[in-house]
Amino acid sequence: MATQRFNSIRWSRRNVLKATGATGLAVGLGGGIRASRAGGATGKRVVVVGGGPGGATTAKYLRKFDPSVEVTLVEKDPVYHTCFGANWYLGGFREFERTRQGFDALQKEHGVKIVQDTVTRWDSDKGEARLAENGKLSFDRLVISPGIDFRWEDVSGMGPEDTEQVPHAWAGGKQYRILRRQLEAMDDGGTVAICPPTNPFRCPPGPYERASLVAHYLKENKPRSKVLVLDAKDGFSKQGLFEEGWAELYGDMIEWVPGSEGGVIHRVDPGNRVVATREGFEEHDVDVLNVIPPQRAGKIARDMGLTDETGWCPVDQRTFESSVQPGVHVIGDASIAGAMPKSAFAANNQGKMTAAAIVSELRGQKVPEPSLVNTCYSLVGPDYGISVAAVYHFEDGKIRGVEGAGGVSPSGAGDFFRMREARYSRGWFAGVTDDIWG
Structure with a gap:
């Protein structure tokens, strides 16, 4: 077979x-x-x-x-x-x-x-x-x-001036270096939160490949850490294949939270790397925060x-x-x-x-x-x-x-x-x- x-x-x-x-x-x-x-x-x-x-x-x-x-x-x-x-x-x-x-x-x-x-x-x-x-x-x-450009008005508490602290890394170049440096500086046992946007957006599988490869880096270098995916949606591109790979390669290191179960962002506190979700306004205090805003032309x-x-x-x-x-x-x-x-x-x-x-x-x-x-x-x-x-x-x-x-x-x-x-x-x-x- x-x-x-x-x-x-x-x-x-x-x-x-x-x-x-x-x-x-x-x-x-x-x-x-x-x-x-x-x-x-x-x-x-x-x-x-x-x-x-x-x-x-x-x-x-x-x-x-x-x-x-x-x-x-x-x-x-x-x-x-x-x-x-x-x-x-x-x-x-x-x-x-x-x-x-x-x-x-x-x-x-x-x-x-x-x-x-x-x-x-x-x-x-x-x-x-x-x-x-x-x-x-x-x-x-x-x-x-x-x-693309970003709909910053849809991300309460955050604007383009905050991307040195909370990078989106959704346009090539400098933003990726910022996010990489933050991953390197994070202590073992920390949490990386990745927040994908609503549809439509550039590269639909991209946030989930990112979650995968950040988990790979953490598994190799900081194995007690975690990747939290707070998603605005209830499904994503190639979801079954990604989740199969996550389970095989990373165990429970990656947690995906769909929009209907608390994944939708309500507000962001860039200075403290805190993100609150609409579902019960739960706050997530994380070590590395990657918010990918909704997009437009x-x-x-x-x-x-x-x-x-x-x-x-x-x-x-x-x-x-x-x-x-x-x-x-x-x-x-x-x-x-x-x-x-x-x-x-x-x-x-x-x-x-x-x-x-x-x-x-x-x-x-x-x-x-x-x-x-x-x-x-x-x-x-x-x-x-x-x-x-x-x-x-x-x-x-x-x-x-x-x-x-x-x-x-x-x-x-x-x-x-x-x-x-x-x-x-x-x-x-x-x-x-x-x-x-x-």
Whole structure:
């Protein structure tokens, strides 16, 4: 039986990888480049705002699909630090620098112009984007990949000024270092509280991978300690698989409290690292407190009127063009993308499809039908991996899951199977970061 399960996951993984490649092939990865020689979008200009998975992928694949298009990527930071893979750093088995992604390859190998600046506003009718420091850029199409921002008003007692004491560690870089230092400084026998937000939010399995890998670090270094997960929800992504792994690897070290049983935060006292829950207003005095606030689209999207009452950006899910601003495409975590989760791999796929749609429109050609995939690996321990994969298509105006496609890791798999999934997880990280920034 174990052999059959292993063969099954190998088969499904190969097909997911094929599906990932098919996303490019379906929109004419090779054909688009050949077509550009005969009648490309010469002289057309596209400005991409945001160098994360969605923005960087779009910029790269615009140039791959049609090298005649002039592409400028505007990103305020010289490097991008991934959130995916950063929990491994918290677990103590991945260097922080491995989360660091640069933009040199996009510029030198793919001809993307990189501008280190911030877009403050734009006029889509005039085709102009204003920069904070370097004047303005002209565009025929604008792509916004603004990521997330936090709903601090929904976290009583805490604001952005408190994240040195109570880090959220839900944006790459400095926040992860703060949380790691706090874990290192904690005495053996202490309690780490992780507070996941309400849906929707970036990387649905992320808080539970974090709980797993923090527990791994504590088991190795401070084995009398505990991880308390105070959840705003009554369920979470890959829950059965996570809980199976927790029991196997960590015993009773991790306690998950669902929202209906006292997991919803009422208020936070950052200075004393105290969190009170709504259920009976129970107070938890902990040693390390990691509050992940509820989320919405990034500030520039809100400032420029791209969001609706949900706080996220409605788009034509066939092209990711904004439903409220023609000529402006919104991709990645900020967009309302049907059945797709807010994940790096989803943003990577959306970037390719958006690039294909823009190139087709600039040429006056028919926009291809979207075909997208999402693959999500999580580590419960360094040698214990779990995964889920899904395939999506465009139907009745929305991105919907393809019934019977994709799959999830089986319950009850043996050590060898989980080890292989953990190895695939590392391979996935290397592959997707190279596809985005390489």
